[in-house]
Amino acid sequence: MSPHAELVSRLRAAWLSGKTRPMEYRVAQLEALGRFLDEKQQDILEATAADMRKPPFEVEVSELSICRSELNHTLNNLGAWMKDKHVEKNWATQLDSAFIRKDPYGVVLIIGPWNYPINLLLVPLIGAIAAGNCVVMKPSEITRNVERLVAETLPRYLDEDCFAVVTAGVEETTRLLENKFDYIFFTGSPSVGRIVMTAAAKHLTPVTLELGGKNPCYVSDSCNVQNVARRVAWGRFFNAGQTCVAPDYVLCSAEMQEKLLPALREAITEFYGPNPRESPDFGRIVGDRQFQRVQALLHSGHTAIGGQTDAEERYIAPTVLVEVQQNDPVMQEEIFGPILPILTVDSVDDAIAFINARERPLVLYVFSSRKEVVNRVLERTSSGGFCANDTIMHMTIPSLPFGGIGQSGLGSYHGRSSFETFSHQRSALLRGAGRETLNTPRYPPYAPHRLPLLRAATETKRRATCLLL
Incomplete structure (x- = not known):
């Protein structure tokens, strides 16, 4: 028998009992989750500091605040989301009721990553609870202090019949995936995403995969260089660059690079002082293996800013690389560290061609004071998300779906999208017994001779259109 099979079976029995379906139950569990965030706030700050030396301000902004916003947005709208959606009917069913019911899937598995171990575990959990599911949560074993905190304290707030936390390493997680879940939500790397999807396929289990990618950032010649530098530096070096939506590389003209480099240097000094290693506002790489991987990427191109490292502290300075080639190691994988390569292009069309020649990213950034440039990039590229003249801020809007496309992910969540991700759209037709x-x-x-009547009763006709020339 697979490990945790008894646990999954127990949660499925609770789901089949209908316990999680009433709105009052869902609201009570969501409110309990809110109490966890409030009452364990200091513990969360201490655990993230111990794991990654995360600045408290960054934890508040990227972990706690986003979770609270998502939670409140869900509580504010849950009643409307749960309502049946009545649909247009044909003539034959005019006297009947046709609607879409949002049904919970059942027992879902949420596998969280280490870079934002609270946010990226609890935000999907909010959607799963709102949709009426039972949930098994698997926090990342890499952030051990957060894992311990979640495993020991979160179950005290939620109904243990319907929600459980499982701690597991790679081997144990592989065995966990052998169980039959009704939905799997995974956040992590594309390589592990393939493993999750393969395991899910054995049971034909639907999945959401929130993966990473190399997010381009095109900077046109028409923009405020100081503003661009501050916003790009903040997005790239927030959480020591360990952010799936961080700008992964900059594309700009050679002339813009000459202006951007001193502006980036000034922004980094303004944010973290002359020696970022001493700044309380700059984090550390999460582990030794991750440190060694990111450090090796520093050999690409030429270091224009930063480049200092300390293996004992797992410190890598905010770094900007120039003279980077397309085949350099830093351009072959998601960086996930405080390194920003700059590559030069001759025009916006060259930038678009460069982006389209690669896997579709999780998010695409463009900076320009000209709307036609922004719209050109938006219309001629494809990405999970898009943000103009800033970085990361699209993540703060619960009503915007968040997710990747192609190599960067499958499916989306946040706000209503989270509720719908964890809900089966069940079609229902309720006909009268007579007539x-x-x-x-x-x-x-x-x-x-009956066919014309049947066609008239069941076929949808195209509406007449009027074109104004």
């Missing part, structure tokens, strides 16, 4: 005479034309023995 049998109206059904006679469809029964054998068939008669050709």
